[in-house]
Amino acid sequence: MSVILELRNLRKNYGALAVTDDVSLSVEAGELHAVIGPNGAGKTTLIHQISGLAPSDSGAILFDGQDVTHAPMHERVRAGLARSFQITSILPGFSARENVATAVQARSGSSFRFFGDPSRERALDDEAMEALATVGLTARADIVAGQLSHGEKRQLELAIALATRPKLLLLDEPLAGTGREESERVVETLQGLKNRYTIVLIEHDMEAVFALADRVSVLVYGRVIATGAPEVVRADAAVREAYLGEEAA
Ligand SMILES: Nc1ncnc2c1ncn2[C@@H]1O[C@H](COP(=O)(O)OP(=O)(O)OP(=O)(O)O)[C@@H](O)[C@H]1O
Numbered sequence: 001m002s003v004i005l006e007l008r009n010l011r012k013n014y015g016a017l018a019v020t021d022d023v024s025l026s027v028e029a030g031e032l033h034a035v036i037g038p039n040g041a042g043k044t045t046l047i048h049q050i051s052g053l054a055p056s057d058s059g060a061i062l063f064d065g066q067d068v069t070h071a072p073m074h075e076r077v078r079a080g081l082a083r084s085f086q087i088t089s090i091l092p093g094f095s096a097r098e099n100v101a102t103a104v105q106a107r108s109g110s111s112f113r114f115f116g117d118p119s120r121e122r123a124l125d126d127e128a129m130e131a132l133a134t135v136g137l138t139a140r141a142d143i144v145a146g147q148l149s150h151g152e153k154r155q156l157e158l159a160i161a162l163a164t165r166p167k168l169l170l171l172d173e174p175l176a177g178t179g180r181e182e183s184e185r186v187v188e189t190l191q192g193l194k195n196r197y198t199i200v201l202i203e204h205d206m207e208a209v210f211a212l213a214d215r216v217s218v219l220v221y222g223r224v225i226a227t228g229a230p231e232v233v234r235a236d237a238a239v240r241e242a243y244l245g246e247e248a249a
């Protein structure tokens with residue numbers, strides 16, 4: 001397998017605190033790579049560094065053969081990096097399909113130049129509906145987004161991310177705040193996306209992580225203390241001591 005994302009000695013300081021500290025990590029094309037770690041370990045910060053929301057203080061980010069360490073966010077999106085936000089980017093007054101169509105339109109820009117052209121409208125809508133189908137929201141396409149359940153909103157966010165035609169999806173706690181049934185649905189959706197997309201997943205729900213991940217990296221105090229197959233990481237003495245504790249028992 002080839003490496004699509006490589007982080008080399010990445011660091012981010014907030015004041016005197018090294019929030020991510022010498023993080024080296026590689027993500028292979030096609031894998032679902034989970035990043036786990038205790039609250040405040042630096043997981044979201046790491047995602048911000050990869051997406052370009054937070055500049056890195058040192059180290060390098062190589063994505064799909066390109067050095068994007070200092071590239072602005074929109075360039076990274078164009079290169080194929082998509083993230084779903086922990087804080088939602090959904091337009092609540094628009095239907096699910098309109099939300100996704102807006103994202104498709106934002107991506108395609110000048111390739112849909114003929115404003116008002118019905119074939120253009122259809123192409124936008126077709127692609128939006130395809131993304132909604134991928135996340136299991138076909139039946140909810142015409143519901144105003146503000147009226148979707150919390151879990152459905154997370155699914156819609158995924159569809160919006162897919163509309164950018166990403167090579168890699170960065171997902172920060174897609175199960176946060178979902179109830180049991182909803183979280184099962186989101187896990188099912190992620191199962192469906194897995195193998196079609198390369199995914200970096202941050203998640204606290206260990207059951208979901210161990211069910212979904214091909215590999216797991218463990219971040220503690222900004223440092224990667226282990227990377228490997230889920231069962232290897234689960235059995236790692238340092239990981240158990242630093243983080244998993246009784247959960248792994
Ligand atoms: N913009 C910021 N300015 C200053 N400190 C920050 C900033 N963002 C994050 N931090 C600090 O960096 C540390 C890591 O935060 P981060 O949100 O990356 O952790 P996390 O692993 O995502 O935690 P959680 O599991 O709770 O989401 C925390 O101590 C946090 O207070």
Ligand SMILES: [Mg+2]
Pocket residue numbers: 043044045
């Ligand atoms: Mg976080």
